[in-house]
Amino acid sequence: MAMRRSALSSGPEKRSPATASKRASTRAQVDQAVRTRLLTGRFIPGKSVTIRGLAADLGVSPMPVREVLQRLSAENVLEVKSNGRVQVPSMTPARFDEVLTARLLLEPELAVLALPSLSAADADALTEIDDDIDVRLSNGDAESYLRLNHAFHFAMYRASGSEVLLPLIDSLWLQFSPFMRTVYGRVGTANLVDQHKAAIAAIRDGNASALRAAIRADIQDGMGLLGREILSSKPPA
Amino acid sequence: MAMRRSALSSGPEKRSPATASKRASTRAQVDQAVRTRLLTGRFIPGKSVTIRGLAADLGVSPMPVREVLQRLSAENVLEVKSNGRVQVPSMTPARFDEVLTARLLLEPELAVLALPSLSAADADALTEIDDDIDVRLSNGDAESYLRLNHAFHFAMYRASGSEVLLPLIDSLWLQFSPFMRTVYGRVGTANLVDQHKAAIAAIRDGNASALRAAIRADIQDGMGLLGREILSSKPPA
DNA sequence: CTTTCCAGAAAGTGATCACATTTTTGCCAA
């Protein structure tokens, strides 16, 4: 294996004991790094994640990693096996159906709740993200698609100022993203469709029912159709 | 303050270093203990929870407590202030509305998903819990009511074998239970109504739409009416 | 060539320490 030092922070490695330093705890950095990896599918379902291994990978001590893995386990994002080992859970048909159900129940609702707070400027920002998505899709860049699709949805959702629904949806995305990455890697991204433009139009019109329908359809298009099919063929995943 | 040693495990206190001992990790025990306290309202909203303090209270070392607090923070159950201190969050009107919305979206759905797995024996068990609830309500025993109401709902939900929706709902209950305890303590439990009997009837009939309606109404009755009113009068809570 | 078993490595868990920061307390002066 090639030399890889400190996937976290490219700066000079000074870390005196217990130096909370620059107002960003090491745990928060590790947490962000792991979440990003999950959301962009850089953690494959079934992959086992070890404290010391990830700590070495990120160039930090085991303690912050240990706490982050606890957090993600509690969020139902990582799975703790009976022997204590932690891994990215494999997707099952039952699990997939539940995630889809939960998304369809929660996300259209939160989008509608966010609607009053979404300005024309927000709609412009969403359009910019969506244009970027179109480019990535045609290029087959699955990882960037995942990242931007997440950015699109959460730019909407965050506008709601939600304190309860948003964390729930956050957990859901962390749960399905690793699996969807494998799906997109298998079937490609070229024929992926979404309802982002319909959603943006609904936002500009301030049309709640249209926005609800768009988000619902978007989830079905991006996740429902493909994933269900994949799971029928390959058992665990 | 009176002497209080080890609220956890009344047995002889032997704990050699790193003895995973009797197949129940200390962390799991602490986790269960804290969750029970939250669900029965023994943690008051606004109460600050410290690692060392809780560890001393439970008679364990700080490490397991530290991990449990991380888990509950990640689940949006405990709040981490900007200074790192952890506390049971105060309920706000916005937060309350969101919890109620999320409950109404998720719980009726999961109940219906559980319906096919609910046998006549399960209905009998639910009836037994509900009878117990009636006794506690007339006695004004708010803490037992919280515990049994939780038991009633989750006896249903668990039958679904859910891996995704159930953890989400779990998080919601941990979020609103401390607040509801203060509500019941203020208005009493005598005039509390629920739809448990309607739910049990729907289960015995295998009637999905009736069950969905019963759960929805039960949530409105037990939480919606009272809580909204209380929040109008006292600001934080 | 396959199976069994044992030694070494790897991994999670709990304990303890050190340190920076924040909070609390108690005292002194106005």
Place this chain on the structure above:
DNA sequence: TTGGCAAAAATGTGATCACTTTCTGGAAAG
């Protein structure tokens, strides 16, 4: 009595160690 200020206590965070359990790989036996 009250206001502020400094000392002390409390708290979260990171690091490190010890120990148990589990996993892995290879050697020996069939």
